[in-house]
Amino acid sequence: MTKGTKLSDLNYEIGGLILPSSKETDYKNLLYTQANDFQPETLKRRNKAGSGLRTDRFINIENSETPFDFDGTSLGAANKIELCQKAYYNFGLLRNTIDIMSELANSQIFIEKGDKNTRHLVKNWLKAINIWKVKDQFFREYFRSGNVFFYSFKGKIDINSSNKLKEIYGKEIEDIPLRYILLNPADIRVTASSSFVEADYHKVLNYYELSRLRHPKTEIDKKTFESLPKEIQEQIQTEMVPYLRLEPSNLNVIFYKKQDYEPFAIPFAWPVLEDINAKIELKRIDMAVARTAERALLLITAGAKEEDGGVNPKTISQLQSLFSSESVIRTLIADYTVKGQWILPDLNKILTEEKYKQIDKDIATALNALFFNSEEKFANINIKVQVFIERLNEARNAFLEEFLNPEIENLCKKVRAQNVPVIKFENISLKDEVQYIRVFTRMAELGIITPDQLMEAIDNGRLPSTSEQIEEGQQKFIEQKEKGYFRPLISGNVGNEGGRPAGTDGVPQTTKNISPLGGGQSNANIHQSDLNKSILLYNKILNSLETIAKEKFSVDNFDNNQEEMISLAARSILVNNGNNYKDVVNKYFDDPKFISEKNQLEIDELMLEHNINETQACILYYAKKN
Known part of the structure; x- marks a missing residue:
């Protein structure tokens, strides 16, 4: 720019674009041109955010995890199962829900069908395997991880108490499962294949388990080592074996709602882990805020406005030195211009339960924790109770149909028994039992059931279901009455007591015809x-x-x-x-x-x-x- 040149006469070059000077610019035409150029675009404007299709609208679902891991040769769910186990150990609502479900599902069992000898054999076998412990561990693992692996150890069972079986098969029956050990599903892996209907399962061995197998110290260690194939025994003695193949004939696998194309069942608590983690995080924040109350500040104000005397620097210095000490007792003497107060956080606004309500509701809904939600209406709870009972019955059916009854069938095949007993659970009922007891009592009064069957019905809610049970009970009852048992202490027909029925006060009595004694x-x-x-x-x-x-x-x-x-x-x-x-x-x-x-x-x-x-x-x- 030369001397004497005006700034308005210059052209500017910005990024390759030459801007005209102020003299060359026709502002009127420029404004008109801009208005005409942009007017069509203004008329076409619309909200694309409301009508456009998002490319990542399912991004949260796409980025969510699957509970299975693949190492190239086998699949497992160790990390996810361990997370569910830790949540069970540390989160009270989850633990209580699983424990209540397992305790209610683990009711008494009874034997149906079969003959006297096979029922006696099955009863002894159930006692030998400690069936109560087996049921207890099954239901807890079934609801906690959804993957139940029972490994059996076989032996001999004594049948001396059954003379008929003893005459045919000798004193003992060999190769019978007498002990079931529950394996940790986090240590189980399955060989990758196109279908997992008949999968090949392996157990991950750590150094401690390898040492116990190499140098057995207990009877279980010895039986475990002896049950392995010889080539596996040799590998254990000579080298590190990362995986131990589980013999299919000794392994019982029961899954919680598993599809054939899935290697493992999804744990019951897996969908709710994120909500549980969010609640734990909020509780930690509240605990951290509560700890800040211990570090409260003491605010001391001294002096006044400048027109009223101002602030004395010496007073401020003396107050600072006075409260910098951590002595227990200090006496402060000052005039009315000194003011002191504690600065505390408003915990009532921070530590509230409002932020927990939605998370608690989501967790309780996911777990169907109907016993821990006091705000539910009775009608809703009644429906949830029915769903809850059906879920328990589903678990009980899985235990019977996929584990216990097939094992009993195999046991009867060993002795070539034709009449195979069937195990069933006693019914779960949360209803009022008074009406049922009245019906049972009336059936006993009419002679439909015997006193023993009445006591069993009142105790367990179970009536005789087969003609053999009815005939056997009636025959026993006749023999007992011939001996003088079950004689009433009060004469007369107890079932037809005199007087008005309950709740009929004030109702006129209907006319009745009175016939003489024996007038029927x-x-x-x-x-x-x-x-x-x-x-x-x-x-x-x-x-x-x-x-x-x-x-x-x-x-x-x-x-x-x-x-x-x-x-x-x-x-x-x-x-x-x-x-x-x-x-x-x-x-x-x-x-x-x-x-x-x-x-x-x-x-x-x-x-x-x-x-x-x-x-x-x-x-x-x-x-x-x-």
């Missing part, structure tokens, strides 16, 4: 005079027994129980020896004989038919008989 279907065969004779005979027997009892037991009056026992004796003599009662009455208390089972059944039918008590039924029975 059998009334045409009984004459009134015969019935009167039967009543008189019963009263004679009863009076004779009362006289003999007073002399024999030296009493003047009887209590209710004694009167009932004398009435029972009178009924028995009337039915058994009515015509010759005088020969029996004097000896009855020394040699009592009750009503036979056959006669008692007919008397019970009369009670139900005519709605009468047992004494009246005995009188009617004697009148019909004679």
